[in-house]
Amino acid sequence: MFFLPPFRIVLRIHRPWLVVLALLSGCEGQDSLERFGGPTMGSTYSIQYVRRAGGPVPAVVRKEVEAILVQVDQQLSTYRGDSDIARFNDLPANGCQVVPASILELVRTGEALSADSDGAYDLTVEPLMNLWGFGPQGRQEKVPDTAQLAAVRQRVGHAHLHIDGERLCKDAAVEVDFDSIAAGYTVDLIAARLVALGIDSFLAEVTGELKAVGRKPDGSPWRVALEAPRDDRQVAQRIVDIDGYGVSTSGDYRNYFEQGGKRYSHTFDALTGAPITHGLAAVTVIHPSTLMADGLSTLLLILGPERGWDYAEKHDIAAFFVIRTDKAFVTRTNSAFDRLLKAAGH
16 A cells, blocks of 8 residues: 555555546537546545536645545544544443544444344454454454454444444444445545535546546546456456446455465455355445445445345345356346446446
8 A cells, every 4th residue: 555645544445346437538618627636545536527617726626625535534544543433443341432423424324234234244343354464453364263253253243332422432342444434435525525616527536436426528428337357357347327326346356365275355244253255256336325335335245146136136226246156257237237227328
């Protein structure tokens, strides 16, 4: 990972599955396509927007976006010891702390997703990630012994958290990690700020999570290529036009280790305390809320190719599945995804 001043956001979220197709051969009239970006959250961000006559200059827009990124870092990063959530994580059992409204919102979102997945999705798996070597305090990627795993699981579980007014409290020494929803939440914050600035057409992307609104200066839509992973290269499988939706992909394809001939992913099932082992390699969710797209893509990945599929169908979630088989990766789209693409003219 790398980051350059003034950015210190290191939530270590990396989603390599989406490719934005937004190149223009030119622009019409007085409208122009502006672009900027940089390092953030251990990865990168990029903003593209249509600048209308009389609209805000790029320097102003960039300043507003960077202010959001700095705020998210100060509140949500588990890679800096003085962030709001890091200070909460340092509290012992039965501790409480006044936290920003953003943290309370994300904890409530995590609680709902945890309930919907019967506890498989959980914001408090950081001790498990550290134990297996994937977290910010992880030392070595290896399979822990049974005693170690049992001890750490005592400090995992959303049920140990509760909100008391403006305070977040815990009855066990749990640690909260927002990696699975922070980028989507940040994209929504940026999108709202762009709209407030009078920008009505843009594509905002943070670590691969994105939201697109409106159209490019030539009238063409913002387009996203959904990819299926391969060992040697990435291959675009489906091109989708996006307007008014957030897009998020979660996958276990690159962040894993192998031991004893078995593959261990960085995505954890909180019920088992272990990485997922099923054949779902990646899943993309398209949703009006990028926050929800982010969380739901992780939830579906944890549930797997069968349970995740059933969940997406039951809750009418537009989802694109990449499933690992013995011979190759195969893709599958559900009914909500197909309806969305049909409505977009695909």
